[in-house]
Amino acid sequence: MKGFLSGAARRMAQSEALVRPISMAADMFMRGRGCLMTFHRGAPAKLWEQLPNRDFYLDTTFLDEFLGYLKKHDWEVVTIEEATRRSRNGRGRFVNFSIDDCYRDTYEDVVPLFRCHNVPVTLFVTTGIPDGTLPLWAAGLEDTLLNSDSIILESGVIRLPDFAAKQAAFYRIADRWDGPQAARSYATFCELNGIDMKAMHWKHAITWEMLEELRDDPLVEIGGHTVTHARISSLPPEGAFFELQGCRDRLIERLGIPARHFAFPYGRSGDCGARDFAIARDAGYASASTTRKGLVLEGQDPYSLPRCTINGSDRSVATMELHLSGMTGLAARMTGRV
Numbered sequence: 596m597k598g599f600l601s602g603a604a605r606r607m608a609q610s611e612a613l614v615r616p617i618s619m620a621a622d623m624f625m626r627g628r629g630c631l632m633t634f635h636r637g638a639p640a641k642l643w644e645q646l647p648n649r650d651f652y653l654d655t656t657f658l659d660e661f662l663g664y665l666k667k668h669d670w671e672v673v674t675i676e677e678a679t680r681r682s683r684n685g686r687g688r689f690v691n692f693s694i695d696d697c698y699r700d701t702y703e704d705v706v707p708l709f710r711c712h713n714v715p716v717t718l719f720v721t722t723g724i725p726d727g728t729l730p731l732w733a734a735g736l737e738d739t740l741l742n743s744d745s746i747i748l749e750s751g752v753i754r755l756p757d758f759a760a761k762q763a764a765f766y767r768i769a770d771r772w773d774g775p776q777a778a779r780s781y782a783t784f785c786e787l788n789g790i791d792m793k794a795m796h797w798k799h800a801i802t803w804e805m806l807e808e809l810r811d812d813p814l815v816e817i818g819g820h821t822v823t824h825a826r827i828s829s830l831p832p833e834g835a836f837f838e839l840q841g842c843r844d845r846l847i848e849r850l851g852i853p854a855r856h857f858a859f860p861y862g863r864s865g866d867c868g869a870r871d872f873a874i875a876r877d878a879g880y881a882s883a884s885t886t887r888k889g890l891v892l893e894g895q896d897p898y899s900l901p902r903c904t905i906n907g908s909d910r911s912v913a914t915m916e917l918h919l920s921g922m923t924g925l926a927a928r929m930t931g932r933v
């Protein structure tokens with residue numbers, strides 16, 4: 596029998612056997628539980644293997660397997676609206692998937708996959724992306740590395756003979772650019788390497804036209820993720836309020852939706868706190884999500900929802916079960932990584 600199984604199916608069967616006891620124990624001890632999962636971009640397995648920043652992408656071939664696994668094990672995939680409703684009575688087992696920022700692949704690859712499985716998905720949009728005002732420097736850098744044999748930096752030329760060289764260059768350069776100077780560093784890089792910044796932006800950004808189409812899909816829920824992807828805790832109150840309210844106003848104006856839900860960029864405890872949860876309420880949102888790992892249990896505060904970030908390298912059902920059973924949340928709290 597084993598010989599007839601594909602590599603993917605074999606991997607899944609093995610990981611299922613490993614994690615069944617954990618999930619059965621969680622079922623015994625918890626009446627109901629919800630797990631909110633988030634990621635940024637998606638790429639099919641073949642492309643995923645080549646991407647210099649591939650941890651930022653979910654392998655959509657794996658996501659397809661995982662959505663099948665959830666159905667098989669009676670996990671219901673719901674919207675954030677439904678997740679917050681269920682947290683008031685604490686019954687059932689539910690999962691929500693949210694995509695933060697929103698790039699072109701949200702429209703082209705990821706939402707169609709959820710549609711195939713007939714389950715909902717939440718999009719938390721950074722409005723500076725479809726407005727074309729937020730430089731997508733990491734996407735532009737990665738694209739250039741992926742499609743070049745060498746790049747020019749102010750310090751000289753870097754040769755990129757293979758995947759390892761491209762990945763190492765991505766991490767080294769992104770690390771150096773990260774911060775308020777990123778946009779300027781990226782503009783200089785584009786000039787040196789003859790990159791059309793505008794064309795590169797629209798190669799990766801989601802557009803308002805795409806969002807209009809997605810808005811009309813009953814399986815798609817759209818919420819806010821700031822205007823400029825700022826770290827909210829680092830802003831003065833009026834700046835923080837602008838990021839949340841400005842984003843909501845823009846979504847309402849451009850898409851005519853209620854924009855009831857919000858997700859904090861970065862989302863760890865140092866990135867958003869009590870003041871920011873209150874701002875989310877004042878800005879008119881009905882919920883706010885963090886990226887603090889954990890489960891949604893009965894009585895969960897809707898303005899500090901836990902979410903588990905799924906990275907590109909998390910390509911096993913076993914790792915997902917650790918999120919679904921609350922083990923990763925427990926480990927994060929025990930080690931202070933919240």
Ligand SMILES: [Zn+2]
Pocket residue numbers: 695696820824860861
């Ligand atoms: Zn984000």
